[in-house]
Amino acid sequence: MKKFLAAGVVLLAVGMFNLCAYADDPVVGPGKKVTLDYTLTVDNKQVETSVGKTPLSYVVGSRNIIPGLEAQLNGMHVNEEKVVNVAAKDAYGDVDPKAFKEFPITSMPKGMTPQVGMVLQATAPDGSKFPAIISELKGDKVVLNFNHPLAGKDLTFKVKILNIEDAPAAPLTTAPAQ
Numbered sequence: 001m002k003k004f005l006a007a008g009v010v011l012l013a014v015g016m017f018n019l020c021a022y023a024d025d026p027v028v029g030p031g032k033k034v035t036l037d038y039t040l041t042v043d044n045k046q047v048e049t050s051v052g053k054t055p056l057s058y059v060v061g062s063r064n065i066i067p068g069l070e071a072q073l074n075g076m077h078v079n080e081e082k083v084v085n086v087a088a089k090d091a092y093g094d095v096d097p098k099a100f101k102e103f104p105i106t107s108m109p110k111g112m113t114p115q116v117g118m119v120l121q122a123t124a125p126d127g128s129k130f131p132a133i134i135s136e137l138k139g140d141k142v143v144l145n146f147n148h149p150l151a152g153k154d155l156t157f158k159v160k161i162l163n164i165e166d167a168p169a170a171p172l173t174t175a176p177a178q
Helices: 002-023 067-073
Strands: 032-042 045-049 056-059 081-086 100-104 119-123 129-138 141-145 155-166
Touching: 067 081, 067 155
Parallel strands: none
Antiparallel strands: 032 045, 032 056, 032 155, 081 155, 100 141, 119 129, 129 141
16 A cells, blocks of 8 residues: 555656646747747648748737737647648738739830739838739730738648747837927
């Protein structure tokens, strides 16, 4: 009986150690800065990876990554790996038919021969740059698609959490002196 009691105490002590170690293990959630490696595939083709490059870091809740990915990372621990499937609506949204615009072919850069699928760099009035894809040629017109290139696509991420730490405090702003 003493052997069983001693074995039970040892198991209980080991279990308590594991619980204590797990309790101190940081978890992806609000107020955390998360660093991870990822590989993105779309339609079974690898589109992008951070593996062997600079890992991705973001602050939970800062809207720096797509919502469908962020939601599925919550609760993960350091060194945990997971395959995350994100529906188009929770990634870059569905294809918006209003984001297709016709332009005269003469408005294309000089010396360029437009081709369907060609990606152009457009500039917004505020100076920011974004991609526009030639989706159709109609005689003397070109149709540009201003949707995100991954709009309408379901995404698959293979992720590994590398680090979780408290997010840096946001700088305080003060009202100007009057």
